[in-house]
Amino acid sequence: MDLKSSHASPVLADPTPVNKSRLGVHSSLLPYSQTGTSFSSSMYISIPRKNKPGVPDDVRSNGWLDAMLSSSPPRKKLIMDMNSDAVVTDETADNAYASWMLKYPSAINAFEQVTSAAKTKTIVMFLDYDGTLSPIVDDPDRAFMSDGMRSAVKSVAKYFPTAIISGRSRDQVYKLVGLTELYYAGSHGMDIMGPVRFDESDNHLNYHSSTDKKGKEFNLFQPAKEFIPMIDEVFKTLVKNTKGIKGAKVENHKFCASVHYRNVDRKNWPVVGQCVHDLLEKYPRLRLTHGRKVLEVRPVIDWDKGRAVQHLLDSLGLSGRDDVLPIYIGDDRTDEDAFKVLREGNQGFGILVSPFPKETQAFYSLRDPAEVMEFLTRLVNWKEVNDGVAVSAASVPGGQREC
Numbered sequence: 261m262d263l264k265s266s267h268a269s270p271v272l273a274d275p276t277p278v279n280k281s282r283l284g285v286h287s288s289l290l291p292y293s294q295t296g297t298s299f300s301s302s303m304y305i306s307i308p309r310k311n312k313p314g315v316p317d318d319v320r321s322n323g324w325l326d327a328m329l330s331s332s333p334p335r336k337k338l339i340m341d342m343n344s345d346a347v348v349t350d351e352t353a354d355n356a357y358a359s360w361m362l363k364y365p366s367a368i369n370a371f372e373q374v375t376s377a378a379k380t381k382t383i384v385m386f387l388d389y390d391g392t393l394s395p396i397v398d399d400p401d402r403a404f405m406s407d408g409m410r411s412a413v414k415s416v417a418k419y420f421p422t423a424i425i426s427g428r429s430r431d432q433v434y435k436l437v438g439l440t441e442l443y444y445a446g447s448h449g450m451d452i453m454g455p456v457r458f459d460e461s462d463n464h465l466n467y468h469s470s471t472d473k474k475g476k477e478f479n480l481f482q483p484a485k486e487f488i489p490m491i492d493e494v495f496k497t498l499v500k501n502t503k504g505i506k507g508a509k510v511e512n513h514k515f516c517a518s519v520h521y522r523n524v525d526r527k528n529w530p531v532v533g534q535c536v537h538d539l540l541e542k543y544p545r546l547r548l549t550h551g552r553k554v555l556e557v558r559p560v561i562d563w564d565k566g567r568a569v570q571h572l573l574d575s576l577g578l579s580g581r582d583d584v585l586p587i588y589i590g591d592d593r594t595d596e597d598a599f600k601v602l603r604e605g606n607q608g609f610g611i612l613v614s615p616f617p618k619e620t621q622a623f624y625s626l627r628d629p630a631e632v633m634e635f636l637t638r639l640v641n642w643k644e645v646n647d648g649v650a651v652s653a654a655s656v657p658g659g660q661r662e663c
């Protein structure tokens with residue numbers, strides 16, 4: 261498998277922007293936009309915080325509303341955006357997906373290719389939660405994974421070191437998954453419960469050891485620890501300020517405050533956006549990111565899911581090794597940071613979960629959580645048949661930990 265191949269063919273960029281600017285403004289909405297180009301970090305431009313002529317500083321004119329409207333577009337609309345003159349039918353959408361899959365093959369169809377790369381290596385499995393292990397649902401509190409999926413993940417963790425990396429708080433995702441065999445990274449990797457590190461000299465303020473209820477040692481790494489009181493304050497303010505908006509739901513993810521607007525009447529979305537926008541004006545060290553029908557307020561720090569993957573690999577003593585194959589499965593824009601780390605480090609590959617074509621740094625694709633479960637199950641079956649070829653999680657220091 262060529263882990264260095266580039267993806268040159270045109271694909272549809274995710275309409276939900278990854279906002280590099282602190283206020284989360286999509287460049288296509290700015291006067292100096294670069295629409296029509298493929299996604300790159302250079303497309304996201306920081307703008308001055310003060311009003312400029314022609315660019316009033318509110319949600320209607322600075323791109324927030326556009327990003328909110330496009331955060332979960334119907335599949336047909338995505339295809340229409342790709343070719344606005346085309347009459348979109350299911351057949352058109354299917355053809356576009358099939359064409360896209362030539363570049364990002366299904367990890368199930370290309371299973372032999374995957375296992376061929378893994379044959380003499382230790383797989384390390386990284387999994388996003390929402391939209392990857394669980395379906396996307398209207399109420400985030402009800403985004404449950406199926407028993408079948410839980411069983412598949414448990415089996416994967418039996419053979420390979422496995423971590424969940426989620427935008428949710430670590431406690432919340434742990435409750436939803438409920439498996440003690442895994443490592444958990446919450447808040448987009450800003451709250452990592454990982455193995456005891458080999459290199460004790462790498463100790464610092466954001467990093468400390470602890471024990472779980474059963475006395476097992478683990479390490480907690482929180483690179484944005486200093487922001488906890490600030491996020492709590494922001495959470496409380498957002499709860500108060502969105503109180504009158506029916507359907508708005510605010511969550512405190514410890515290192516990130518989220519405002520869900522999936523259940524808010526569309527005509528009130530600008531009100532939701534304005535609430536968050538006005539609040540951010542008072543917190544220059546926080547920024548906005550757009551998720552699926554959710555606005556997220558996060559610290560401005562150089563840390564993301566990619567850095568979390570690297571941290572966990574370091575902690576396991578498995579980074580930079582030719583005999584290790586990290587695999588990351590995720591569906592979200594924030595997962596692209598992890599795909600990118602693996603691609604650029606030529607040390608594994610990402611698998612994007614998406615039912616429609618998207619630009620991605622992943623190597624393979626899967627359509628939905630059902631296909632994720634099928635892939636994980638096949639991987640376990642393959643390992644059991646080939647047992648003894650690769651090193652199991654049990655032989656990796658820190659493996660088979662209990663929370």
Ligand SMILES: [Mg+2]
Nearest residue numbers: 388390391592
């Ligand atoms: Mg997700």
